[in-house]
Structure formats: C-alpha cells, structure tokens
Amino acid sequence: MPHRNFKKSTPRPTICSLPELGMDEEQLTADFKRYYGHRLGRDENCKSLHYAYEALSLAVSDRLIERWKKTYNAYKEQDCKRACYLSMEFLMGRTLSNAMINMGLTDVATKAMHDLGLEMEELVDSEYDAGLGNGGLGRLAACFIDSCATLGLPVTGYGLRYEYGMFSQLIINGEQIEKPDHWLRNGNVWEIERFEYKQVIKFGGRTETHIDERGKKRVCWVDTHDVLAVPYDTPVPGFRNNTVNTLRLWKATATEEFDLQEFNEGDYAEAVAAKNGAENITMVLYPNDASENGKVLRLKQQYLLASASLQDVLGIWVGRHGHDFTDFAAKNCFQLNDTHPSIAVAELMRLLMDIYGLDWDEAWKITSNTMAYTNHTLLPEALERWSVNLFKQLLPRLMEIIFDINAHFLAEVSAHWPGDKDRLTRMSLIEEGHEQHVRMAYLAIVGSYSVNGVAALHSKLLQQGLFRDFYELWPQKFNNKTNGVTPRRWLASCNPELAKLITETIGDGWLNDLSLLKKLVPYAENKTFRKRWQKIRLNAKQRLIEFKKQENGINLNANALFDVQVKRIHEYKRQLLNVLHVIHLYDRIKRGDTAHWTDRCVLIGGKAAPGYYMAKKIIKLINNVGAVINNDPEVGDKLKLIFLPNYRVSAMEIICPGADLSEQISTAGKEASGTGNMKFMMNGALTIGTLDGANIEIREEVGDENFFLFGLTEDQVESTRHTYDPAGIIEQDEDLKRVLHLLEWGHFNQFEPGIFDALIGSMKSPHDPWMTIADFRSFVEAQKRVETVYRDQELWTRMSILNCAASGKFSTDRTITEYNDEIWKLTPVKVENIACE
C-alpha cells in the first residue's frame, strides 16, 4: 500500500511529550507484564519461552528507541559529518543481552525476571542468532557498529535484510548438510520497518542521451525494471552513553506500479511471479566466504545495497541543503567493507550526474573524496570480477560510467608512466581475455581516498604484492587498520564471571578502554588471584562441556587441555594440519609412547561453503578420525577429537571462554587478520600460531614467551615454494610417515574406500599452495611445548592472565578510533540524558 501523508492542515502527533521510561525493576516488570499479557496475549498457560523473551525484548527496545530519537536529534542539531559503513554482511548474533549490557539494565532485568520466576539465561538463549554474514568480515561489521556507537560517532550501518541468513549446519554420517536458516520465522522485535524511506532501484533497460534545458548533455536510463528497497532499522546502542545509532537493512520488494502494469495487461499470474522476482533479491545470503562465482543475483544484491544506501544519503542531503553539493564530501563518507559494495563508486557518479546534474569533474571530486575501501583478502582467486556482458545487461548505465572512469584513470597512468603498456594492461579496470571482466578491487581503489588492509602484515603485502602498481601511483592512499572485537560482547557478556573478577581487581574502566587490562599484569604473580582465575576458567570449560553434551550427548573431561579451532573450513586455514597432529597423538597412544602425557580434547568447528568440495571432505575427515579415536577404549581420556556442529556467533560466546589453546595455524601470508584469535586471547586462552595476520601483533603484545610460535614465515613460504618437496619431507620424518600411512591405508574410512584420496593427494603434491606438510614437524614441536606448560598449571595460569592483560589493542574501540582519526574525521557527539521538552 502506498503511504499517505498527513494533510497540511492536520496537526502531527507530538511525541516529545512522552514521559521517560523508568530503568528500575518496577517499571520494567510492569512493561513486561503489559507486553506479555496484552500485546502478545499470553498468560500462565503459555508453555513457550519465546513470548517471555519477546515481552522483555519489547520492554528493553522501548528504552532503546527513546535514546535513538535523542541521538537522531543530537546529530541533526550539530549537522555533523557522518559516515556510512556499507557491508553485504552484518553478523549480529543475538541482541537482547547486548542491549541490556550497553544500557546498564542487566542486573535490574535479571532480578525482575527472577522475581517473576523466569531465568534470564534461558530467555537470552531462546533468541535466534541474526546470522546475516559468513564469518570474519560480517562479524567485524557488527563489532564496528558497536564501537562506533560507544565512541559517540555518527555512523550508520547499511546492509541487506536477508530472509535467510547463513545456513544452519547439520552433521549426518560425518558430512555437512545445509539447512536454510529462516531466522525471521518468529518475527524480529528489534527492527522497525520504515516504508516511508523506500527507494526505487533500476535494473536492465538502456541509456539515452539528450541535451537538457541548460544545454548540457544528460544521460537517461530508461525502460528499466524497477524494484523497491524498503529499509528496516535496528537500533545500535553504545556502551552506557545514551547514543543509539542505526543499522539500516534493505529488503527488496516489487513496486506497486510494476504490479499494476502487468495486471492491466490481464496477466495476473505473471504479475505475482514478477513480484517474486523482485523479492528474491534479498531472499538469501550467499554462503561463500572466499571465491566468487559470478551469479547475477549476487550482483543485483550488491547494486541494490549501493544504490538504496546512496539514494538515502543523498535524499537526506538534498532535504537539508538543496542541490548544493559543495560541502557533501566534507560531511559524508562511505566505508566499503571489501569490494562487495564497490559498485557504489559508479552509482554515486550516476546519481550526481544523471539525477542532480553535476558534471563529470565535480562528481568525480565528490566521489573520490567520500569513498574508502577496506580489503579483507590476499587470495587472488577471491578478488571479485564481473563479466562485462553481464554488467551491460543488468546495469547498462553503470557499465558506461565504469568505462569512463577507466578512460580517465588510464590517462593518468599514461601520464605517470609514459609508454608503459604493460602497466596499463595490468592496472586497467577491465581485464581483457576471452571474455572481458570488471576488476572490482581496482574500481574501489581508483574511486577511494583511502585503501586499507586489516592487519600490519596484510597491509604490507597488499602494498608490495596485489596492489603494488596502485601503491606506486598513490602511496598516500594506503594504510593499515588492524582489526579488533568488541569487548562488551567478547568479554563482558560472554564471560561474566571473568569480567566480574577483572572489575573487582582493576575497576570497570576496561569496558570502554581495554588498554587498562594491562593493570592485570602484576596479578599474574598473585597466587590467590591465580586460583580465582583458574576456577572461573574451569567453570567456563564446564559450561562448554554442558553445551556440547546438550547438543549430542558427548561428555568431556574438564581437566584435559581444550584445544580449539573454530573458523570457516578452508584449505588455507589448515584444519588438515590440526588433524595430522591429532592422528600423530593417536599413533603415539597406540604405540605406547605416553610418558608425561597431557590429556587433550581437540574441538574443531566451522562451516564449509556448500560448493567447496575439499572443505566438505575436511569435515568428513574430522568426523571419521574422531569416531575412531573417541570410541577406542585404549585412548580413553587421553585424547578426544570433536567436531562442533553449526558454529555461529552464539556458539562462540560459549566456546571462547572455555578454550585453553587457540589454534591460529594458517599458511603464513594467507589469513588477512583473523578475529577469533583476539576473542580467545581476551578470554585468557594461549595461542599456537604462525606468523600470519594479526597473530603477529598478538605475539608482539603478549611477548614471545607467552605465545607458541611455529611454522614458515611468509617470506620462507614464498621463497621455498618452487623447491617444495613434500615427499622428501615425509621420507625424513618417521612420525609423519606413520600418520600418512594410517590415512592412506584407510584406517579412518574402512568401509568408505578412497574418500580421502583427494585430501591426501593435495597435501602430498609439490604444488600444494598451503604447504601443510612443510609445517608439520614445527607444529608438533610447538604442541609439545604447549603440553609441558599445561602440566605446570601455575605457569599456564600466569600466561593466561598475561594474554588477557595484553589484549587491550584488540578492541574495536581502538580500531574505530584509528578509522576515525585517519579516514573519517568525524566529531564525536554527546547525547545528553535529559528529557526532551
């Protein structure tokens, strides 16, 4: 239904006269009861926990909305510069407990619920994860908007409201089965639909040129198939500062006009089918976290996000400043979360020229001074490229603009390197070949004033490798912003006992200044403190054991070393190296080599992209090896290998406090940053890792003596690659030979012959890009050092405390402060806690 506006003469309802909502138990209880009994129509006969969760969430949400309006007004009043974080993924996880922590409502609400006979933990647990992301990049976006709100920065998150988030993973016969995640099936109390801010998005059609009334050449994009993008807003509260920012997610729907057109032609069924076509655009999140597959639906998603978000921002601008764009770049910027929304570069040009009548130079000046691009991968195969033909068909006007950007850009390159034809070919936004492709990363670099990587090594490698030509042309554009995680979710909320101990010891300033954790350093030498630390970590392990038991009945021994690797399954992350080590330990047990043994429980979790054959085989291998080891009475408590199904944000909230050892074992130079590594460290786990991504900075912060380092460095990986001889290495290493022998003889697949041949073959190939075999010996030796330390629990606990104490750098508050100081340059806005008149 089209929305109707108030008649000019009708007075609009004045909402500022609303009384402020109480933050005490009595008011909260009253609201809870009203929502439960009236709005949701439930009573004591209702058995489902969900409605109690919903009633409490509605009560909490009211209090968020109050502060949301204040924040909105404060930003408006100051007419401050704003930033938009454009991301195809926001992996938010659950909202309720985070909202309570940030508003300081946790204790009051827990007591209120308890007095009504309800357990807060159960209510919080009944919330579905908002799984609108694949992994690191999506969760980073969620941590970023938490920190932006906490720092009082006017930043809006723009993304897509997928009907189906990341698939839910079932393990059947050791194999991954994907189940669609209909996360909205019980509704979503946290979002507000704002149909009044809908935007029209064009697809298809063709372009026409004409001369406008001022004699200027104008391009019109006509005969398009239009789709509506409708925004759904979610409040994003800062930590106890009354700031509530916005996460705006677009849902695609059919336009009313489109329906009507088809209907007039008498084809009702066609009209309904067309509606489906439009709504399909935001139906599902693509579950690939690396390789690109060129699906047209994905390009539609990307364009819908870019176009709707930019039209939204331009609409707000024009509403306030008319068609004067002089200050637009001084007041707005767009951070592109990888290349996924980078079509925004061309779309902003289109809107400024075709809709608002700016000429090329004016539009380019604005665009290239507002866009900033973050890269998240060094794997060349993961760089996005779109076929020019597909682009022309779906977005003809955008393709023209990209060609024009390229022409201007190549002229600049020629001027800089006269006659260097190879460089022109290398740097062109268009890749030539049997089919032409648009190189999205290059479009993002050319169109942005800032290009950053996500950890020191990664940024260095971008400059020296992947983007070298661009770095030579524009060194000043390139910078590093090492990732972080929000300490509210990844310590305060997921590990409340440890958080309490920390606060008792050093005060609560660490919650928004994580560098203060370093005050814990002297307590590493305090025996009573260590005892309490140990006890709390043991409790967290028990909770993890309980979680595991609930899911599939397996009981684990809390005294064992909990050795955890959770992340997407990918060859470069080397879950296989982990499995080789487990098989080696099993082999040692079987041959009786168990003097000074350390009991160990290896937990591996993660999803494989549904089309990634090798990743799926890795899951199967983990489960098969686990089945043999876990059922062997001779092995007993000495060793367990467990696959954690359906790894997701809410699972990590239980896993990371209960882990002793964090596995960060990617081939050096391949993991851009990693952020799980930071969550583990913050919760007192020790890291075994290669010199890759943010591991390097973690080790720098905590000191070499508190980090288990192994493996080739990035330099060594690249310089030995061409002489890599896994067969030779295996021949020299008795342990490794035995491990491969077990694998090759089908010890873990006795009734499934040959199923692991591809995995074994890839590791033994001299062309194995991940060089798993090369790092085996060094990994085993590092694991022995782990065991020695673990047997000395006092030493282990000391190192655990020091890891937590050294994790201050890895707060997204630090990361976002750097983004703001060096890229966005926004002024923080204070939102006063005063009643509006």
Ligand code: 26Q
């Ligand atoms: C691309 C094309 C088509 C469909 C999907 C995709 C796609 C989707 C998601 C490609 C990549 C991703 C996600 C990448 C990602 O999560 N990268 C990780 O980002 C983290 C945050 O910076 C880093 O810590 C990790 O090192 C990096 O792997």
